[in-house]
Amino acid sequence: MNLQEACFLGALVGLGLVVDMLVRRRNRQPAPPGPPGLPIIGNLRDMPTESSWEKYHAWCKEYNSDIIELNVLGRPLVILDTIEAVNELLDKRSAIYSNRPRMPMVTELMGWDFNIGTMPYGSTILSLTRHPTVLQAVVPGKYLVDTFPILKHVPDWMPFATFKKVARENSGVEQEDGGAGSDNTVATLAGFVFAMLSNPEAQAQAQSEIDSVIPNGDLPTFEDKDSLPYVTALVMEVFRCSISSPIGGPHVLQEDDVYKRYRLKAGSIVFANIWAIFHDEVTYPHPFSFKPERFLKGGKLNPVQEIYTVFGFGRRICPGRYMAFSTIWIAVASMLATFNISKVVDKDGRAIEPVLKYGNSSSCLPAPFECAITPRRPDVERTIVMASTVN
Numbered sequence: 001m002n003l004q005e006a007c008f009l010g011a012l013v014g015l016g017l018v019v020d021m022l023v024r025r026r027n028r029q030p031a032p033p034g035p036p037g038l039p040i041i042g043n044l045r046d047m048p049t050e051s052s053w054e055k056y057h058a059w060c061k062e063y064n065s066d067i068i069e070l071n072v073l074g075r076p077l078v079i080l081d082t083i084e085a086v087n088e089l090l091d092k093r094s095a096i097y098s099n100r101p102r103m104p105m106v107t108e109l110m111g112w113d114f115n116i117g118t119m120p121y122g123s124t125i126l127s128l129t130r131h132p133t134v135l136q137a138v139v140p141g142k143y144l145v146d147t148f149p150i151l152k153h154v155p156d157w158m159p160f161a162t163f164k165k166v167a168r169e170n171s172g173v174e175q176e177d178g179g180a181g182s183d184n185t186v187a188t189l190a191g192f193v194f195a196m197l198s199n200p201e202a203q204a205q206a207q208s209e210i211d212s213v214i215p216n217g218d219l220p221t222f223e224d225k226d227s228l229p230y231v232t233a234l235v236m237e238v239f240r241c242s243i244s245s246p247i248g249g250p251h252v253l254q255e256d257d258v259y260k261r262y263r264l265k266a267g268s269i270v271f272a273n274i275w276a277i278f279h280d281e282v283t284y285p286h287p288f289s290f291k292p293e294r295f296l297k298g299g300k301l302n303p304v305q306e307i308y309t310v311f312g313f314g315r316r317i318c319p320g321r322y323m324a325f326s327t328i329w330i331a332v333a334s335m336l337a338t339f340n341i342s343k344v345v346d347k348d349g350r351a352i353e354p355v356l357k358y359g360n361s362s363s364c365l366p367a368p369f370e371c372a373i374t375p376r377r378p379d380v381e382r383t384i385v386m387a388s389t390v391n
């Protein structure tokens with residue numbers, strides 16, 4: 001062996017040692033913190049049954065971490081609690097964080113394998129449909145069959161096979177019901193009506209802005225948008241307060257990764273806690289108060305954060321986001337221009353306080369609540385009649 005060959009060999013061995021050291025170091029890195037689980041079932045029994053996003057956020061605070069890991073029957077479930085963590089992993093590293101979990105309950109038993117929201121990254125897109133039962137079914141740990149796909153073969157009469165009945169009842173529902181994102185759009189509009197009940201001063205301010213731009217009781221158009229910054233800020237505040245997908249969609253990590261000092265395993269299901277991001281006290285002081293003015297500065301729009309964050313991240317970001325925002329903007333502006341939204345009064349003249357209740361599907365459709373929606377003035381009554389005749 002000559003000197004050149006010896007140097008080459010030495011460099012190769014050195015490189016091998018460095019790689020080995022890095023691999024060992026990576027394997028030594030701990031998993032993100034999280035509540036301790038039981039053998040085999042992991043945290044299955046800890047999984048929140050309602051408003052899971054609040055519990056996930058509370059755990060992040062308890063462990064003083066912007067990332068936590070739970071384990072559901074052996075499958076790591078990672079929750080990201082801050083915009084920094086989400087941007088770093090789901091946006092910057094989206095090449096490896098863009099798969100969807102295999103969900104036999106949704107795709108194979110309910111027959112939703114055509115649905116873009118459940119397709120693995122890179123599949124051919126055939127349809128753009130979503131549905132509340134499907135969103136219920138993607139909630140981690142909801143159906144055992146997603147963890148043990150073999151269960152899809154058990155006979156229907158077995159005591160724990162109720163998931164097969166749910167799947168049968170919901171297979172193929174897309175033909176008769178709903179378009180892409182319609183649940184989210186309806187949920188956000190319901191959130192707007194709810195917000196108006198408890199915030200009459202915000203409603204009055206938006207209406208006076210509309211009246212100053214469109215004085216004759218006509219409906220606003222998109223051309224008026226730049227002249228209605230308070231209305232746009234109010235719409236943003238509605239998106240912030242009534243997040244219809246509080247934990248977004250599941251992103252599956254395709255290969256082992258490291259974030260901060262934590263090791264994340266390939267196959268982990270990663271969720272962004274969008275609700276926590278939009279209720280962060282530093283970015284949004286008094287996060288539980290409805291304040292459209294937090295999106296304004298000197299009377300002009302000045303969002304502290306990108307509102308499109310409510311539509312998810314990376315390669316899986318909602319493709320309907322611009323359409324959804326515009327749909328909600330025009331619906332809100334038209335309703336404010338024409339109606340007063342107020343609490344219902346009982347027979348003793350007392351206002352009935354509405355209660356906002358959500359389930360634990362990954363899409364939040366508020367339970368029905370009472371409200372009074374009345375035309376604002378005689379001239380807008382004419383506009384309402386004309387608009388309903390045209391449509």
Ligand code: HEM
Nearest residue numbers: 116117180181184185245248249311312313316318320324
């Ligand atoms: C207020 C209305 C809406 C909200 C808040 C919303 C929110 C979301 C969120 C959070 C996701 C998951 C993103 C992720 O995994 O990171 C998503 C996915 C999706 N949304 Fe929307 N959405 C809305 C309306 C719409 C509309 C109007 C459409 C279609 C016209 C639509 C089509 C889709 C589709 C097809 C996906 C799946 C994308 C994929 O998996 O690659 N959405 N949406």
